[in-house]
Amino acid sequence: MTKIRVENVSKVFGKKVAQAQDLVKQGKSKSEILKMTGATVGVYDASFEVEEGEIFVIMGLSGSGKSTLVRLLNRLIEPTAGQIYINGDDVSKMNKQQLREVRRTSVNMVFQNFGLFPHQTILKNTEYGLKVRGVPKEERKIKAEKALENAGLLDFKDQYPKQLSGGMQQRVGLARALANDSEIVLMDEAFSALDPLIRKEMQDELIELQQNMKKTIIFITHDLNEALRIGDRIAIMKDGKIIQIGTGEDILTHPADDYVRSFIEDIDRSKVLTAENIMVRPVTVNPEHDGPKVALQRMKEEQVSLVLAMSKTRELLGYITADDALRCAKEGQQKLLPCVQKEMNTVPHDLLLEEVLPIISDSPTPVAVMKDGKLAGVLIRGIVIEALAKETSEVASNE
Amino acid sequence: MNNFLDDIPQIPLAQWTNDAMDYVTDHFQGFFDQIQETTESLMVSVTDGLLFIPAIVMIILIAVLAFFATKKKFGLAIFSVLGLLFIYNQGLWEDLMNTVTLVLFASIISVVIGVPVGILMSKSKTIESIMKPILDFMQTMPGFVYLIPAVAFFGIGLVPGVFASIIFSIPPTIRFTNLGIKQVPKELIEASESFGSTGSQKLFNVELPLAKSTIMAGINQTVMLALSMVVIASMIGADGLGKKVLTAVQRADVGPGFVAGLGLVIFAIIIDRLTQSFNNKKG
Numbered sequence: 001m002t003k004i005r006v007e008n009v010s011k012v013f014g015k016k017v018a019q020a021q022d023l024v025k026q027g028k029s030k031s032e033i034l035k036m037t038g039a040t041v042g043v044y045d046a047s048f049e050v051e052e053g054e055i056f057v058i059m060g061l062s063g064s065g066k067s068t069l070v071r072l073l074n075r076l077i078e079p080t081a082g083q084i085y086i087n088g089d090d091v092s093k094m095n096k097q098q099l100r101e102v103r104r105t106s107v108n109m110v111f112q113n114f115g116l117f118p119h120q121t122i123l124k125n126t127e128y129g130l131k132v133r134g135v136p137k138e139e140r141k142i143k144a145e146k147a148l149e150n151a152g153l154l155d156f157k158d159q160y161p162k163q164l165s166g167g168m169q170q171r172v173g174l175a176r177a178l179a180n181d182s183e184i185v186l187m188d189e190a191f192s193a194l195d196p197l198i199r200k201e202m203q204d205e206l207i208e209l210q211q212n213m214k215k216t217i218i219f220i221t222h223d224l225n226e227a228l229r230i231g232d233r234i235a236i237m238k239d240g241k242i243i244q245i246g247t248g249e250d251i252l253t254h255p256a257d258d259y260v261r262s263f264i265e266d267i268d269r270s271k272v273l274t275a276e277n278i279m280v281r282p283v284t285v286n287p288e289h290d291g292p293k294v295a296l297q298r299m300k301e302e303q304v305s306l307v308l309a310m311s312k313t314r315e316l317l318g319y320i321t322a323d324d325a326l327r328c329a330k331e332g333q334q335k336l337l338p339c340v341q342k343e344m345n346t347v348p349h350d351l352l353l354e355e356v357l358p359i360i361s362d363s364p365t366p367v368a369v370m371k372d373g374k375l376a377g378v379l380i381r382g383i384v385i386e387a388l389a390k391e392t393s394e395v396a397s398n399e
Numbered sequence: 400m401n402n403f404l405d406d407i408p409q410i411p412l413a414q415w416t417n418d419a420m421d422y423v424t425d426h427f428q429g430f431f432d433q434i435q436e437t438t439e440s441l442m443v444s445v446t447d448g449l450l451f452i453p454a455i456v457m458i459i460l461i462a463v464l465a466f467f468a469t470k471k472k473f474g475l476a477i478f479s480v481l482g483l484l485f486i487y488n489q490g491l492w493e494d495l496m497n498t499v500t501l502v503l504f505a506s507i508i509s510v511v512i513g514v515p516v517g518i519l520m521s522k523s524k525t526i527e528s529i530m531k532p533i534l535d536f537m538q539t540m541p542g543f544v545y546l547i548p549a550v551a552f553f554g555i556g557l558v559p560g561v562f563a564s565i566i567f568s569i570p571p572t573i574r575f576t577n578l579g580i581k582q583v584p585k586e587l588i589e590a591s592e593s594f595g596s597t598g599s600q601k602l603f604n605v606e607l608p609l610a611k612s613t614i615m616a617g618i619n620q621t622v623m624l625a626l627s628m629v630v631i632a633s634m635i636g637a638d639g640l641g642k643k644v645l646t647a648v649q650r651a652d653v654g655p656g657f658v659a660g661l662g663l664v665i666f667a668i669i670i671d672r673l674t675q676s677f678n679n680k681k682g
Contacts (some may be wrong), residue, residue, distance in 0.1 A: 076589050104595035115590030119608045128604070129594040180594065 003184060003216040004050040004073065009082030009092075011068055011240075012333065014039035018082055030063075030239045042068035044240040046082070048155035052183075053214040055206075057231030059221055065240035066220045070186050073218065074107045075099055104133045108177035110188035114169040118163040122148065122172050123157035128179035147179035148172070167198035174206075178213070186220045191226065203230050224263055228252075228272050236260055248272055265398045271387055275347050278387040279369040279377030284310040286335035287317060292328040295320055295336055306366065308378060316375045318342040318370055346370045349377075353384070360384055442500050442557050449496040457484045461669070466628050468676040475672050482665035491640060491662045498629050498639035498666065501557060505564035505576045505625040510618055513569045517576025517614070527577065527617065534570045542567045542631045550635050560628070568624035575617025579610030615678035622674055626667050629645030640666070 012020045022040035023032070030041050034302060043065045050056040060066040071077040073084060084091040086106060094102065108129060109115075116125050123141070126148055130140035151171045161169055170190060181381045191199045207230055210217065221227050227234045228248040235245045236256075244256035252272055254262040283302045285295050287309040298307055299322055309317040318340040319394050320328075328339035345363040347356055349371040360367050360381055367379045424431070449457070458480055466476040486495050520527045549559035583606050589624045591605045607614075633641035640663045647656030 004500055008522075071589075074593055076592060100595040100597065102595075103593055107593075109590070109593040111586050113584075113586050115586045117587060117590070117605060128591075131604075132591075132594050132596045186593075363600050 001052045002049050003052045003054075003087065004218070005083075006046055006048050006073070006214075007083045007085075007086040009046045009069075009072055009084060010044050010080050011042040011065075011072055011077060012039050012080045013042055021081070024240075041065075042077070043072060046242050048235055048242065048245055050216055050218060052216055054232045055210060055217045055219055055230055057221060057227040057234045058237060059224060059227040059234055060237030061222055063239075064237040066222075066237050067188055067241075070188050070218055070220050070238070071253065073186060074109065075105055078111075102159045104129070104180075106182050107184045107186060108180050109186040109188065110170070110177050110190045112192055114161070114173045114193075115165075116169055116172060116176075120151065120160055120179045121158050121160060122164070125161065125172060126157075126176045126179050126330070128176060133180075134216045143173075147175040150178070151175040152356065165198075166194050167202060170194060170202065171205075177380045178215075184216045184218070187217060189222070190218050190223065192223070199226070206230055216237060224267055225271070228267070236263065247279065249274075270357065271352060273353045273387060274349065275351045275353070275356050275369045275379060276349040276371070278353065278383060279349075279379050280376040280383055281309075282308045282368070282375060284375075285336060286310060286312060287320070287340050288312070290336055291334050292325045292336060292339070295325040296322065296329070303373045308368065308375065309336065310375055314374045316344070316346065316370070318344055319365055333388050341365075344368055347379070353387070356384065407592065415597030420551055422546060430550045435546060435556075435558045438504070438558045438561065439556060440673050442504055442561070445503070446496050446500045449499060449603050450493060452485075454487050458487070465669070465673060467575030468673055470676075474677075475669070481668050482669065485645070486662045486665060489658050489662065491643065491659060492667075494638065494640045494643055494659070495666060497557075498626075498641065498663070501560055501564065501629060501632065501637055501639055502622065502625045502647045502670070504561045505568060506593075506618070506622045508561070509565050509569040509572055509621045509625065512565075513617075514576050514614065517573045517617075518580060520577040521580035530573065534573060538570045542628055543634075545637050546631065551626055555636035559635050560632030563632055563635075564628040567628050568621045571617045571620035571624065572614070573617075575620070576610065576614050579591070580606045582613060583609045612678055615674070619671065619674040619678065622670055623667065626663070629663065657661065
């Protein structure tokens with residue numbers, strides 16, 4: 001089910017809004033428009049849909065408009081144009097009271113610098129959304145304590161935000177949003193202010209939490225690694241425009257333009273690419289049918305020193321090297337079957353490259369990639385190393 | 400050659416001001432009399448009440464308050480006891496209580512008016528742009544000038560003194576309230592709004608608590624300014640330490656002038672430290 005639908009939403013700050021929008025249509029850049037009209041284009045013509053239970057990451061560098069875009073969703077910033085549907089209702093046309101109702105019950109937010117009220121205790125902070133909604137004192141205390149307990153922070157409920165570490169404060173920020181029990185959580189650079197170790201921990205927690213809670217999460221970040229780690233889908237923004245939306249793999253393997261390409265250059269591919277992404281088409285023979293001559297011929301054709309033995313039903317039987325085939329021919333075998341080496345390493349197709357690496361480095365032979373019990377492809381040491389070093393566009397062409 | 404600047408007739412601003420004043424006093428005299436009478440009688444009874452408490456009890460009460468307000472330190476408490484005993488010893492106790500009443504009324508009314516005005520300023524750019532020059536005007540106009548309309552509206556005595564003091568001392572409360580609310584971090588405002596707070600929920604749960612220490616600094620300034628008006632207000636018959644100073648000045652009598660002035664200084668230090676410590680209480 002589509003939870004959030006954003007249609008052609010734009011935000012221009014300053015005056016001469018219409019003129020600025022025209023200039024964007026003409027393809028002028030953000031800085032040119034600022035010079036010509038004095039207006040800043042925050043977001044231009046953004047459209048996307050977010051499904052229920054999805055983590056949708058909006059990624060971009062500072063000034064790309066990602067924080068503006070997320071604030072348009074709950075109208076902390078008023079959109080200049082476009083429609084925003086949450087659960088089918090057009091938020092952009094709501095009056096103040098309807099909007100408050102949406103904010104109270106459907107959409108909550110987690111902030112980069114935690115947004116905790118320094119003069120209130122952790123418990124009071126967690127209760128805030130419920131209090132604003134008019135939930136009776138006793139009930140909101142129970143709910144807030146439950147949320148804190150889930151976050152492992154119940155012991156700290158009477159402390160003040162300053163007394164907690166950054167990671168703990170952000171857990172409170174998240175608990176506050178979850179205590180309200182809304183379906184949608186907006187997270188604006190929620191982990192960006194945390195140090196790298198804590199950040200990774202929080203990412204893991206979020207993923208785990210998401211498995212239990214099934215919230216719809218819009219997550220803003222400037223860190224592509226973070227986006228790839230937690231995002232079901234990623235939207236990449238530049239100068240207020242969304243330039244690509246897709247899964248992490250889509251973006252790595254088919255970057256929409258040079259900008260995205262420059263982004264993914266620094267990515268640790270081993271953490272994103274799977275065996276399937278880099279495997280090559282195997283050269284196969286059917287040992288039940290083919291004899292050693294056929295095998296040698298295939299090797300010559302394809303210029304390889306090894307072929308995989310596969311049954312009619314594409315089941316993997318093993319592999320045959322050139323030496324095996326020659327020996328087989330000398331022994332006068334008609335069929336290859338007795339000469340097949342049955343010991344072969346296999347990996348599942350969705351195994352991350354980082355886990356493939358140790359397997360392939362220990363394996364004297366190529367590694368077969370299996371999908372649903374069938375042979376899908378083969379990994380050769382050279383290919384794997386190439387994939388780690390290569391431009392992604394070339395990796396893509398290997399498919 | 401005639402200076403052409405002299406050819407421009409003088410703008411009768413003084414005359415207009417007088418006319419406006421006359422109009423107001425003529426048409427609203429009953430209203431002003433009403434305020435004058437109620438406030439006067441209220442202030443007299445407060446002063447009477449303060450004087451009803453024996454001086455030694457009052458001194459002990461203030462010392463105890465000072466002791467606890469300064470986190471159980473003896474400094475201010477001891478200073479208060481010695482200072483107030485000195486004032487009593489110099490026969491200035493009744494004058495001091497009159498001054499206390501004047502400062503108290505001026506400060507309370509300033510806060511009651513000033514904080515809401517400051518809030519409005521922080522919420523509306525229009526109100527802010529209207530109020531800013533008015534506040535500048537109020538603060539730069541010499542305090543003596545306010546005595547003239549004060550007398551015209553309320554005659555002489557304590558009430559016009561309070562009126563002049565309020566005009567002179569209210570700007571810091573307004574300015575600091577405005578500033579304090581504007582200084583609340585944007586993220587906290589957004590956090591409050593993102594949970595669906597109404598304007599007043601945001602104001603009372605987030606903005607005012609977080610602006611509190613800034614507002615308190617403004618109130619402290621207001622109290623001190625009200626105190627500084629005491630001598631000026633005595634020119635229109637407001638009783639108190641200020642009147643003693645004024646009399647001494649008029650007679651060129653150095654001794655009593657110094658003593659009464661010292662009394663004012665002691666009182667000023669005590670209330671300054673007290674209001675500041677209320678602010679620091681919560682760190």
